[in-house]
Amino acid sequence: MKKTTIQLETLTCPSCLQKINNAVKGLDGVNKxxxxxxxxxxxxxxxxxxxxxxxxxxxxxxxxQGYEVIKSNTKDI
Known part of the structure; x- marks a missing residue:
């Protein structure tokens, strides 16, 4: 298992949060x-x-979903 923090461009609305949440949780292998x-x-x-x-x-x-990823920091857990 790995743990990651992904820095995104500035989020401008609460619906952005929901779209990203749904997209990531829909991936096989993600701990929802x-x-x-x-x-x-x-x-x-x-x-x-x-x-x-x-x-x-x-x-x-x-x-x-239309959001820019600036950087990711991933480590083993």
Missing amino acids: DSVNVMFNSSKVKLEFDDSKLDIDKIEQAIKS
């Missing part, structure tokens, strides 16, 4: 209970199974 989209800091924190999924797919799911 760990997903935390933080509106004020424009960050997403989550845990995922790196044998099923890699950070690029998570970032792509966010980008597909």
